[in-house]
Amino acid sequence: MGYNRTRGIGLIQNAILNRARFPIMSPNNGILYDRVDPNLGNTAPAPGFISQAQPRTALRRPDVRYGAVTYINNGSWSYYNALRVEVKRRWQNGFHWSLAYAFSKTIDTGSDYTQGSAIAEFDSARSLRGLSDFDQRHRINLTYGYTLPWFSKGRGIARQALGGWRLSGNNTFASGNPFSVLAGYDVNADGVVNDRPILLDANVYGRSVNNGRQDPSGRVISESQLPSSAFYPARNIAQRDRVFDPGGSGAGTLGRNTFFGQGMKAWDMALAKTFSIREGHTLNFRAELYNVTNTPRFAFPSRDIQSAVFGRITSTYNPQNFVGASRADDTSRVTQVSLRYVF
């Protein structure tokens, strides 16, 4: 039993510089952009105005020669706290097992610089502080090995063929990883589309969006778990009525990584036997089954509110990621059999 606490500093973070400012005197044409057109759908606002349909992003960058500039820095940090419990049974009567449980929480300001990017150019760490992409609140892992007792005392061919088989397995059950919901358009008109929305229905907050099956009406259940009506602006809201906050943080009212995908139920087993052929020569047989129960693990739903399929789960994680096989039927159970002659 133990307690782990890990502090990470100087982790890689992806920031985006040269974002469009508001208000700003354009270095390109000398026009002061400081007013928002009352008609957000206006595609040709007057000089000095911007609208959502015509945000004039390129004219409002501090250096108009460039677009958004990706700046990879060491500004990210993390905290990991975990309570760990482990129970083990050593080999005894051909049987051993080990059970490990971790209750943990990981917080950081960016877990993967190749994906998420800072919401605000200034003060980005505060805006991004949230659960790590890889946070798993509960995780249980069971491993075991068992030498089957059949024919262990027999003789001749029966023992040679049927005795000495070893069964082993690994079961992992874990909570789902968190994900963020995105507004789906550039709310703060800074030229970077990773803004977050406003949460209208607090009951939805922190929900597990974990069911990719269809209800009797044919609707994917995850779309009911994460309804677009719980957020503002939902996709059926016209562009002119959406939130438009040039110069704002783009953080909405919703933090990063506030919803959860489906947890993990991995059940893998192997059956193995070594046949001795003669002195120094053995034949090793091994059959491995990944995802024995053939249970799908649903992937994250569509997370962009403006998407027509927002909230819908359309894919599953699959065992092939762990087995390393490239198979077309990769969403289901994977079986591998190997025979090895060692001399």
Ligand SMILES: [Ca+2]
């Ligand atoms: Ca933005």
